[in-house]
Each structure stands twice: as structure tokens, then as C-alpha cells.
Amino acid sequence: MSFASPNSAATYAKVGLETSVAAADPHRLILMLFDGALLAIATAENALQQGRVADKGRAISRAMDIVSSGLRASLNFSVGDELPNRLAALYDYMIARLVHANLHNDPAALKEVSRLLGEIKSAWEEIADDPAVASRNKFAA
Numbered sequence: 001m002s003f004a005s006p007n008s009a010a011t012y013a014k015v016g017l018e019t020s021v022a023a024a025d026p027h028r029l030i031l032m033l034f035d036g037a038l039l040a041i042a043t044a045e046n047a048l049q050q051g052r053v054a055d056k057g058r059a060i061s062r063a064m065d066i067v068s069s070g071l072r073a074s075l076n077f078s079v080g081d082e083l084p085n086r087l088a089a090l091y092d093y094m095i096a097r098l099v100h101a102n103l104h105n106d107p108a109a110l111k112e113v114s115r116l117l118g119e120i121k122s123a124w125e126e127i128a129d130d131p132a133v134a135s136r137n138k139f140a141a
Contacts, residue, residue, distance in 0.1 A: 027128050030074060034121035037066040041098075041114045048107055060102040063113070067091050067098070090116065 044059035072091040075084040094113045101109035 031124055033066055033070040034117055037063045037117055041110050045107060045110050048105055057102055060098050064095050064098050067094050
């Protein structure tokens with residue numbers, strides 16, 4: 001006999017994610033956004049390969065939302081540095097490539113955005129490994 005409802009695992013996972021977000025520092029939150037976008041793109045690639053068009057569209061929309069409303073929105077343009085502007089332009093390019101991938105079922109565009117996000121994420125991970133650098137990070141809000 002099971003006392004767990006069918007939605008228990010999903011509810012538990014959601015609570016775990018919300019707890020992780022609430023406990024995370026700003027640098028970790030950015031890394032979580034990268035992870036979410038990369039997962040959404042991987043989901044879209046899988047759905048595309050399997051011909052699940054609606055799932056592909058939802059996953060690409062999720063990735064676009066994370067890039068635009070998460071990563072791009074977290075940039076701090078008041079630092080007077082060129083890097084936030086360059087990242088904003090790169091995020092805009094990624095969004096355009098995701099739109100293209102969705103409209104044209106283009107796995108190469110998905111892979112390109114995944115690669116670009118992975119490269120930026122790697123740089124953020126290196127910053128996170130150096131507490132002195134992470135504490136001075138001024139490019140994210």
C-alpha cells in the first residue's frame with residue numbers, strides 16, 4: 001500500500017528547487033539559470049528527434065524565457081563596462097537562433113545555442129571557484 005499520491009514526486013522536486021533557489025547566492029542563481037536553459041534545449045533536441053513538435057516548442061519557449069527573462073535581465077548595465085552589453089547582444093543572438101530552431105526544426109541551431117551557453121556557464125563556474133573574484137562580480141544584478 002502506498003500513501004504517496006502520483007504527484008508527490010513532482011511536488012517534492014518543486015519544493016526542493018524552491019528551497020535551492022531561496023538558499024542560493026546571486027552567483028549560484030545565475031548558474032542555475034544556465035542549467036535550466038541547457039536542460040530545456042536538451043529536451044527540445046530530444047523532442048525534435050522524436051517528432052514531438054508540441055514538446056519541442058514548449059522546451060524552446062522555456063529556454064528562450066530563461067535566456068531573456070533570467071540571464072539577460074540579470075545583467076548590470078550600470079557598471080560602465082562593455083561586458084554586460086556584449087553579453088546582452090549574445091543573449092539576443094541566442095534568442096534569435098532559438099526562434100529559428102523552432103520555426104525550422106533546426107537541430108544545428110539548438111546545438112549552437114547550447115554550446116554558447118555552455119561556454120559562458122564554464123566562465124561563471126571558474127568565477128565561482130575563486131571566492132575573491134565571485135565577491136567582486138559586478139556584471140550580474
